[in-house]
Amino acid sequence: MASTMLSIASATPSASLSMHEKLKGKVKLGSTTNSTAGFIKTKSFGRVSMVAAVNVSRFEGVTMAPPDPILGVSEAFKADTDEKKLNLGVGAYRTEELQPYVLDVVKKAENLMLERGENKEYLPIEGLAAFNKVTAELLFGADNSVLKEQRVATVQGLSGTGSLRLAAALIERYFPGAKVLISSPTWGNHKNIFNDARVPWSEYRYYDPKTVGLDFEGMIADIKAAPGGSFILLHGCAHNPTGIDPTPEQWEKIADVIQEKNHIPFFDVAYQGFASGSLDNDASSVRLFATRGMELLVAQSYSKNLGLYAERIGAMNVVCSSSDLAARVKSQLKRLARPMYSNPPVHGARIVANVVGNPALFDEWKAEMEMMAGRIKNVRQKLFDSLSAKDKSGKDWSFILRQIGMFSFTGLNKAQSDNMTNKWHVYMTKDGRISLAGLSLAKCEYLADAIIDSYHNVS
Numbered sequence: 422m423a424s425t426m427l428s429i430a431s432a433t434p435s436a437s438l439s440m441h442e443k444l445k446g447k448v449k450l451g452s453t454t455n456s457t458a459g460f461i462k463t464k465s466f467g468r469v470s471m472v473a474a475v476n477v478s479r480f481e482g483v484t485m486a487p488p489d490p491i492l493g494v495s496e497a498f499k500a501d502t503d504e505k506k507l508n509l510g511v512g513a514y515r516t517e518e519l520q521p522y523v524l525d526v527v528k529k530a531e532n533l534m535l536e537r538g539e540n541k542e543y544l545p546i547e548g549l550a551a552f553n554k555v556t557a558e559l560l561f562g563a564d565n566s567v568l569k570e571q572r573v574a575t576v577q578g579l580s581g582t583g584s585l586r587l588a589a590a591l592i593e594r595y596f597p598g599a600k601v602l603i604s605s606p607t608w609g610n611h612k613n614i615f616n617d618a619r620v621p622w623s624e625y626r627y628y629d630p631k632t633v634g635l636d637f638e639g640m641i642a643d644i645k646a647a648p649g650g651s652f653i654l655l656h657g658c659a660h661n662p663t664g665i666d667p668t669p670e671q672w673e674k675i676a677d678v679i680q681e682k683n684h685i686p687f688f689d690v691a692y693q694g695f696a697s698g699s700l701d702n703d704a705s706s707v708r709l710f711a712t713r714g715m716e717l718l719v720a721q722s723y724s725k726n727l728g729l730y731a732e733r734i735g736a737m738n739v740v741c742s743s744s745d746l747a748a749r750v751k752s753q754l755k756r757l758a759r760p761m762y763s764n765p766p767v768h769g770a771r772i773v774a775n776v777v778g779n780p781a782l783f784d785e786w787k788a789e790m791e792m793m794a795g796r797i798k799n800v801r802q803k804l805f806d807s808l809s810a811k812d813k814s815g816k817d818w819s820f821i822l823r824q825i826g827m828f829s830f831t832g833l834n835k836a837q838s839d840n841m842t843n844k845w846h847v848y849m850t851k852d853g854r855i856s857l858a859g860l861s862l863a864k865c866e867y868l869a870d871a872i873i874d875s876y877h878n879v880s
């Protein structure tokens with residue numbers, strides 16, 4: 422309960438009068454704008470400043486936040502008791518039995534770590550050196566000139582999200598007023614990240630609902646029209662939520678426009694190895710830009726490709742035009758990280774360093790990743806086959822096969838997505854995205870029935 426408070430109005434309500442009496446001199450004057458039983462909101466200098474409270478919690482003015490559009494789906498799924506329920510909301514890999522999966526290489530790396538009896542001392546602010554080395558090599562390729570010339574500032578981050586947030590803080594501090602352009606649509610958290618970092622953003626066209634494909638002309642036009650020196654956020658591979666990636670030729674053209682306009686490419690790589698099953702193929706967009714000698718930012722995540730969701734392991738890489746600049750940028754990234762979280766966690770970093778740094782484990786990882794990517798490809802094919810066989814309307818579902826990665830963007834609108842959940846117990850995000858990583862071959866026919874019903878019977 423509140424014991425002190427602040428602003429008392431000239432027309433003081435009785436509840437506040439009693440508070441006034443209780444506080445005896447702890448009250449200062451302000452301009453009251455409204456009052457409800459027990460507390461008063463005051464406005465001064467244009468802000469809603471404080472709440473005066475009597476026998477009321479100091480948190481009375483805090484409103485209920487809406488559930489997260491992605492993680493909230495999992496909460497709703499847990500509460501559903503229907504046996505047919507399917508969670509296709511969160512992008513997390515499941516086995517054919519729809520169980521979470523811990524990779525064998527991760528277990529092996531953890532055993533090695535236990536055998537070595539490693540300690541739990543703090544990491545440096547920039548993270549584990551062995552992790553930072555392998556993560557940059559995995560991304561750019563070990564013999565890339567950007568690494569040989571020491572032009573990359575790499576710091577370990579709190580997975581993809583934390584790495585993006587750190588970069589957003591760097592943009593806010595060193596590029597005040599610069600805009601970040603994000604694709605429309607994009608992963609829901611991008612907007613939150615830039616909003617919270619107070620970085621202005623706007624959208625570029627990406628998805629064409631008519632073709633359920635890439636609106637390449639729109640994308641290029643919007644990147645061209647952005648103020649010179651903007652940050653262009655690009656999904657390195659397996660675009661989330663659409664599963665639609667530019668072709669290699671289109672990537673070249675995107676790089677041309679970004680170079681012409683002196684923009685700064687900012688890659689979000691959350692699915693390296695998961696899109697195609699090949700770590701090198703999935704990094705080709707980033708490598709293309711780096712090979713052109715461009716300065717760029719790249720956030721990495723090991724949530725999906727190593728299944729390390731809860732370990733919060735990823736990295737922020739800033740490619741600069743000289744090693745001196747890279748050293749300066751790195752020092753500032755550390756300076757930003759220190760008051761936010763001080764230093765990153767060690768466990769996931771050691772797992773990645775052990776897997777990527779050990780040739781035998783690295784090969785095993787690649788095989789396991791191919792297996793996971795392959796299972797997703799199989800359910801994608803089976804879903805397409807089931808839809809095509811069951812839907813007699815002649816609708817072309819082949820866009821599902823052209824999409825890659827964990828997701829399929831079904832083109833279902835909000836009302837149709839609601840029908841999927843309310844009638845069919847299929848949990849998915851309201852933008853029509855389904856995670857194929859949460860689907861089994863056995864459930865494809867059921868899902869196809871749900872999609873066909875929602876698509877044709879709900880407007």
Ligand SMILES: Cc1ncc(COP(=O)(O)O)c(C=O)c1O
Pocket residue numbers: 512579580581582583608656661689691721722723724730735
């Ligand atoms: C496009 C994209 N970026 C970043 C992330 C970050 O995930 P995490 O913070 O778990 O690494 C995700 C996860 O779904 C994603 O889809």
